[in-house]
Amino acid sequence: MADTVEPRLSRGLRDLLPDQMLARQWMIDTIRGVYELYGFVPLGTPAIEYLDVLRGSAAGAETQQSIFTVQNPEKEQLGLRFDLTVPLARVIAQYRDLPRPFRRYQVSPVWRADKPGPGRFREFTQFDLDSVGVESEIADTEIIAGMCDTLSALRVGGYRVRYSSRGILNTLLAYAGIPAKLGADVFRVLDKLDKVGPQKVRLELTTGYVDSSGDPIAGVGLASEQVDKIERFLQIRSDDRREVVSQLRELFAGVEGADTEVGVVEKISNHLYALGYEDDRVSLDLSIARGLAYYTGPVFEAILLDAPEFGSVFGGGRYDDLVMRFLGEKVPATGASMGVDRLLAALIHLKRAGQQKSTAKVLITNMDAGLHEDYIAMTWELRRAGIPTELYLGSARGPGKQLKYADQWGIPIALLYGSNEKEKEIVTLKDMDAGRQRAEALANRQEWLDERPGQREVPRVDLVAAVRDMLGLIEH
């Protein structure tokens, strides 16, 4: 016996079987609809980029260990993209004649060689939208409004988009007397507030601690009074954005630059009020920091109120310096990124995503080799009428197995046509779902057979109308 290869996938990778792809495509189509309404344009970039492009300028390469490296025959240093923002920055720098603002969306897989966890994979899909070349806070407003419209279109139930800004956080550093160079560390720790709670955040900001698994966690080394000031800042919590703004002004009175930074989040808030995005959907939440170092202005993220355990499903912010790596010139940019897989998992959890297993609405069964021409004709007749139809091409001869096939793929209507039907110039249409429901009440097979639940005979000439009618009934 020949050796066979074990069918398997490398860790962190998974297949998307048809039912998962159908749910995902519905979701992506819905989101795309929102952004095309907003006038964003699509962009595609390769999965593979030069490593120095991924890591930033060759000079200041940060160590980025979770990049998958790739080899080409020329032995160049290549890697798989880990997000869609860096390729966007490259495109902006490379195609100087692109009109700006450049407002694009992109839905593509990205790769990270991290340890996989529940709902975390090494290959996953992001849906990104960004406005490049706009300094105005209206661009940030538009991103937040788009996040709201997307979540509404997906019918996720309640959601909350929370935003703050790096400018506010930098003002906090000044207020608390924390050196600016500790900013990135402080923000990274603050970003964990929701997850680990205030006590651990305080420990991590000061001395560090040893976690439950015995792992030491380094502290940032702040003084207790500095953390007190951070906590005073974090105590400003209100569902009313106006209230947060006014308390911020009070707290930061006299701190240099505070008026400007508070002004930015206030303007965003006012635009959103004017557009009908009220406090129940968007809040100014000062605990939002975002872990990434490259944000420079407003930052935002969205959570689902009915599925908070899925965490942030949509997040982003302003990053005015990213394109600088390539151009040496500051290009303002703001955008958001959605974790397609995470949001889809949440939608499935909330039973908001479709349960469809097949695209076909009708299965034409194939019972009599002498009638092939009729089967083919009926199949195309339905297809040309816009009804997704599959002609059974497998080897099973009797209707039993073919109906089982329809059942397994969740095809809602089966069409039966043999010599009986041919003679009477009819077709038999079977509503598979009605039969399934009826089966629950019948214990005896003979009854089940005699009754032929969900079945209807219609004139052959009325095929298309009858199928439409039955689909209408099924989909009410």
Added chain:
RNA sequence: GCCGGUGUAGCUCAGGGGUAGAGCGCCUGACUGUGGAUCAGGAGGUCAUGGGUUCAAAUCCCAUCGCCGGUACCA
């Protein structure tokens, strides 16, 4: 990285030194023109891998690997 758990049929798992098990699923038939239920039959396993102990190892011991969970990191 670190800590813990766990690997036995396609899936979920039981068993515990001496013949490899169940449920579900799958296939066949009862029922060659009707899915579900029922009944009867069938296919399917290197008990993760390598080594050790033993007359004998799926079972005990050691190592490795995989998977699961927690934790850290995440531009």
